[in-house]
Amino acid sequence: MSESKRKYTGDHAVRDAIVAGEKQLRASTHIIEPQVDYGRILMISAPLAVSLPEGFDVNNKDQVNAISDQHQNRLKEIGDWVIFPRTLEFLADGRYSQADQGKLYFDSKEIPQGVRLEA
Numbered sequence: 465m466s467e468s469k470r471k472y473t474g475d476h477a478v479r480d481a482i483v484a485g486e487k488q489l490r491a492s493t494h495i496i497e498p499q500v501d502y503g504r505i506l507m508i509s510a511p512l513a514v515s516l517p518e519g520f521d522v523n524n525k526d527q528v529n530a531i532s533d534q535h536q537n538r539l540k541e542i543g544d545w546v547i548f549p550r551t552l553e554f555l556a557d558g559r560y561s562q563a564d565q566g567k568l569y570f571d572s573k574e575i576p577q578g579v580r581l582e583a
Contacts, residue, residue: 473501478539479532483522487514489535491543492578493551495568504568505578506560507551509543547581554579 470492472480481489488511494503514535521527554560554570561569570579 470501476532477501478536479528482514482516482532482535483528488512489514489539489543491539491547493547494578504566505575506568507547507554507579508577508581509539509547510581510583512539512542 470477472478472484472486474480478489490511491509493506494501495506497503512535516531520531559571561572563569568575568578
């Protein structure tokens with residue numbers, strides 16, 4: 465079975481991405497696998513632009529946490545809350561399928577990195 469490797473995983477993925485200087489964030493839905501956040505990707509949200517205030521200091525823990533929380537909440541609205549119900553709808557409609565080797569397909573086309581939504 466193939467695994468989809470994400471750049472940032474776990475409880476602090478948004479914070480880690482912001483601290484690393486990422487310009488965009490995305491949410492994803494995936495198949496649950498034994499290793500957290502490493503399941504095969506079903507869908508990836510449209511991007512959310514990272515917006516930092518003037519004078520943002522990556523070394524200021526309180527500021528980083530506040531900005532991370534703001535982005536996490538925005539990502540839920542434009543990412544999670546869009547792709548989660550859409551993924552369920554596509555699953556219910558039978559649009560996703562899986563080959564014997566664990567490869568995922570959407571409408572009979574292989575999706576090694578999931579169905580990607582754009583803005």
